[in-house]
Amino acid sequence: MASDSTVERLRDRPGYYSQDDLPLDSYQVVAPDGSYDADAVPELDGEGLTDLYRWMVLERTFDERMVKLQRRGEVGTYGSGRGQEASIVGSGYALGDDDWLLGMGREAAAMFLQGLPLRDLILFWRGVPDAGKLLAQHDLMIAISIGSHLPLVSGVAWGMELSESDAVAAAYFGDGASSTGAVHEGINFASALDLPAVFFCQNNQYAISTSFEKQTGARTLAQRAIGYGIEGIRVDGNDVLAVYDAMQAARRLASEGKPVLVESVTYRRDAHTTSDDPTRYREEEEVAEWEERDPLDRYEAFLRSEGLWDDVDADAIEEEVNEEFDAALDAADDYPEDEVETVFEDLYAELPPYLARQLDEFRTFLDEHPEAYDHIERRPKG
Ligand SMILES: Cc1ncc(C[n+]2csc(CCOP(=O)(O)OP(=O)(O)O)c2C)c(N)n1
Structure with a gap:
């Protein structure tokens, strides 16, 4: 039997890989208190910087309105992205028009950024069968069977490579999905063939009631990139500029045939879906702690420091996105009922x-x- 000293001896020798050597840090541009290093701010003009704020308000409003609709019996169920606005918008904003986004449902604004009308996502959550076809017209898909889309994303990326397109295929998935076999197959395939694929994992700390600590022995999901032989980025998912920057870099690398795994560390503040009661598996203190790291508040502090907040009419944005939602809902109501x-x-x-x-x-x-x-x-x- 090997003794402790055998382990000790091996630990410092070449060939021994230890979890302890892996970094836990995340890439961050704006700290939770709003402070930032001006040199790290990504290249976006004032309009782009304020646009990011508007998209985050749209995500938040869409989530709030959809939850209300569900409570009124007008939507079957809904999975809100509250708390994940920076992760969803920062990543979606970095994707190009020709890129493909295949997701899992908790990335509404990223799909809107790809051109999906709000109406069509309302129809999807209403269970209107046509919604799948409407999403497909925008190269989008929602994989309800979690993780099942990753091999497909690699397939799409392979097609892009064969047709010498400059586009990339992006998979959006969660920490829970990262435990499925299909995720392993998809990422490994992209690695083996050097495909233009970005694997964007929103680690929102829970897969329904299963916490990240119970999900895996790995301390981070980004570290898995090393095992796959691809690039990995661990990013603060509540910092919209950091996520945007990370996704820009990931997109760039992927388009050069270097697939990337991005772990966006964030928190789901609402229930998993409207059918879930999160008070049964997590403490209020934890939720309150993440509220302190609110992505919109943090970004507002940044815009104020940059002198850009004066250009933002927060009330007008809120009114505008609510009107956008009203119009989408009217259009969804007018959509012909299925036989x-x-x-x-x-x-x-x-x-x-x-x-x-x-x-x-x-x-x-x-x-x-x-x-x-x-x-x-x-x-x-x-
Ligand atoms: C293959 C499969 N197993 C189980 C489920 C049931 N299910 C739906 S969502 C979910 C958790 C997903 O968690 P995660 O991937 O972390 O994404 P999140 O919902 O937290 O954004 C599970 C287990 C499913 N949809 N598909």
């Missing part, structure tokens, strides 16, 4: 006999019980 047959469509060109039989049975049931389908009424907007 009940829709659930049987799209999987097969021709319905197999067992599904054709079920469809017949379903039609007969609805003829006999019209109340089963007609009880849903549109409620007033809120």
Whole structure:
């Protein structure tokens, strides 16, 4: 049996890899107290800098309004990005028009930045089957089966490489998804083939009720990049400028055939989805602690220091994004309702006999019980 001294002897020898050697630091531009190193500020003009603020307000407003809609029974469920605004917007802002974003649902504003109309995301969360097709028109996708999209992202990136495109494929996923086999396969594939792929992991500290500490023995997710043989960046996900900078760098490296894993360290302040009760698995003190690190407050402090806050009319922005949401909701309400047959469509060109039989049975049931389908009424907007 090897003794402790064997371990000691090996520890300092070449070939021994220790967790203790890995850094835990994150890349940061603006500290939680609003202070920053002026040399580290990414190259964005005043308009770009204030634009980032507006997008974060849009993310926050969309989240708030969607949660309210769910409470009124107008949306089935919703996964809010509250607390993650800097992570979502900073990363989305760095992507180009030709890039592809394949996500998991908690990155609304990044999808809007890619051109997705707000209406279509409302339709998605309403469970309107067409929403999947609408998202696909923008090269977007939401992988409900967590992590399942990473091999697909590498496939898209491979296609980009073969067609000599300058674009990159970006995967958005969570710390929970990082434990799935598909994530390993996707990243390894991109590494082996030097593909233009960026793997953007929002480590928001929880996968529903499973905390990051219970998720993995790894102290960071960024460190896994080394194992895959790709570049890794660990970034403060509540610092929009740092995330933007990190994603810009990741995009650049990926477009040169160097895939990157970005771990954006942030916190989900709302429930996992509207069906979850987070008070059952986390302490109020912890939530309060992260509230102190609010991404919008921090960025406001930065804009004030830069003398740019005077150009920001916060009330007008709030009114504007709420109006944008109202218009999107009206458009979603006007979207033609699906026929009940829709659930049987799209999987097969021709319905197999067992599904054709079920469809017949379903039609007969609805003829006999019209109340089963007609009880849903549109409620007033809120
Ligand atoms: C393959 C698979 N397993 C389980 C689930 C159920 N599920 C939905 S979301 C979720 C947690 C996701 O956590 P994370 O990846 O950290 O993303 P977050 O929701 O925190 O943004 C789980 C386990 C699922 N959707 N897919």
